Amino acid sequence: MIDTQTIRIQQTSQSRIDTLDESNIPFGQLYSDHMFVADYTNGEWKDLRIAPYQNISISPANSALHYGITIFEGLKAYRNPQGEVMIFRPDANAKRLNISAERMCIPEVPESLFMEALTELVKLDNSWVPSSPNTALYIRPFVFGTDEYIGIRPSQNFRFMIITCPVGSYYSQPVNVKIETEYSRAVEGGTGFAKAGGNYAASLYPAKLAQEKGFHQLVWTDAKTHQFIEESGTMNIMFVVDGKLITAPTSGTILKGITRDSVLTIARDWGMEVEERPIAVKEIVSAAKEGRIQEAFGVGTAATIAPIAKIGFEEDTYELKHSDQGKFSSKILKELNDIRTGVIEDRYGWTFKV
Numbered sequence: 001m002i003d004t005q006t007i008r009i010q011q012t013s014q015s016r017i018d019t020l021d022e023s024n025i026p027f028g029q030l031y032s033d034h035m036f037v038a039d040y041t042n043g044e045w046k047d048l049r050i051a052p053y054q055n056i057s058i059s060p061a062n063s064a065l066h067y068g069i070t071i072f073e074g075l076k077a078y079r080n081p082q083g084e085v086m087i088f089r090p091d092a093n094a095k096r097l098n099i100s101a102e103r104m105c106i107p108e109v110p111e112s113l114f115m116e117a118l119t120e121l122v123k124l125d126n127s128w129v130p131s132s133p134n135t136a137l138y139i140r141p142f143v144f145g146t147d148e149y150i151g152i153r154p155s156q157n158f159r160f161m162i163i164t165c166p167v168g169s170y171y172s173q174p175v176n177v178k179i180e181t182e183y184s185r186a187v188e189g190g191t192g193f194a195k196a197g198g199n200y201a202a203s204l205y206p207a208k209l210a211q212e213k214g215f216h217q218l219v220w221t222d223a224k225t226h227q228f229i230e231e232s233g234t235m236n237i238m239f240v241v242d243g244k245l246i247t248a249p250t251s252g253t254i255l256k257g258i259t260r261d262s263v264l265t266i267a268r269d270w271g272m273e274v275e276e277r278p279i280a281v282k283e284i285v286s287a288a289k290e291g292r293i294q295e296a297f298g299v300g301t302a303a304t305i306a307p308i309a310k311i312g313f314e315e316d317t318y319e320l321k322h323s324d325q326g327k328f329s330s331k332i333l334k335e336l337n338d339i340r341t342g343v344i345e346d347r348y349g350w351t352f353k354v
């Protein structure tokens with residue numbers, strides 16, 4: 001374990017907590033009072049500190065700015081009925097950060113450092129964890145190269161930071177998605193499985209084209225044939241067809257979502273038939289045409305469960321309005337929320353009390 005003594009804490013003298021209005025939280029705009037910072041030099045994470053949230057200064061030749069040497073994570077803290085703060089599956093995020101790190105030649109952040117940093121930061125900004133229904137404290141750990149060098153090579157210096165922001169619901173209504181068959185997000189051998197900055201930059205243009213046509217999000221297909229459903233921009237995608245829960249297997253091109261894993265685990269426990277297998281676009285389009293898609297939804301930390309109302313494919317848009325629409329997704333959303341907020345027993349050991 002990293003000794004907490006080694007995290008230097010500089011507390012703000014001007015808390016902004018009175019600007020937080022729990023009944024009206026804009027997503028990703030209001031940041032908590034403090035941030036965690038550590039620097040990697042000479043092969044070691046050093047100078048662990050918590051400071052007031054503020055701008056940082058970097059060289060114009062910074063390696064992350066030029067080449068996208070940057071990775072991130074996203075997780076949430078919740079307040080339980082006793083007023084205590086619980087973080088959902090932080091160990092899984094710590095592990096995934098290091099999977100992303102390896103692919104991008106970024107040094108490992110030891111799980112003990114990740115956990116200590118998270119715990120100390122959330123403890124200090126405890127009052128920023130909202131308690132109203134459908135709110136949470138979103139936690140964003142990230143690591144980026146800090147070399148002052150415009151040659152292309154793995155960075156040798158890095159910064160690990162954590163910032164947090166209170167959030168409400170991500171989507172206020174069911175989403176319309178378009179199955180993308182021209183552009184690609186990820187290909188085998190690429191970086192799709194990593195939460196690496198560039199993946200998201202590259203997804204913006206195709207997403208913008210879809211938004212101009214009235215869709216909220218894309219559903220990516222495999223880059224080689226565009227015949228199989230992969231995932232959405234920040235969510236894995238699931239379907240309920242003929243009573244079965246179906247989702248694409250995670251591979252090199254699909255991000256291994258922690259929400260995805262949580263939903264599949266609970267569904268299996270409930271005795272639901274679960275299939276992790278390649279899903280042909282054709283299969284989904286014909287099921288949609290025949291009205292056999294009971295439910296379609298995205299699953300991810302930011303949105304939790306985002307029900308899908310319409311699926312666009314080529315020139316057609318299919319409205320999903322099965323009589324069972326929302327039956328499973330609302331039930332699993334409640335179960336997940338109840339576990340994360342400590343309303344029911346955490347039978348999986350997923351919650352981490354701060």
Ligand SMILES: *Cc1c(COP(=O)(O)O)cnc(C)c1O
Nearest residue numbers: 234235236255257258259300301
């Ligand atoms: C973060 C992310 C997800 C969801 O992962 P969670 O761990 O459930 O938050 C899914 N797809 C992509 C591309 C992502 O970046």
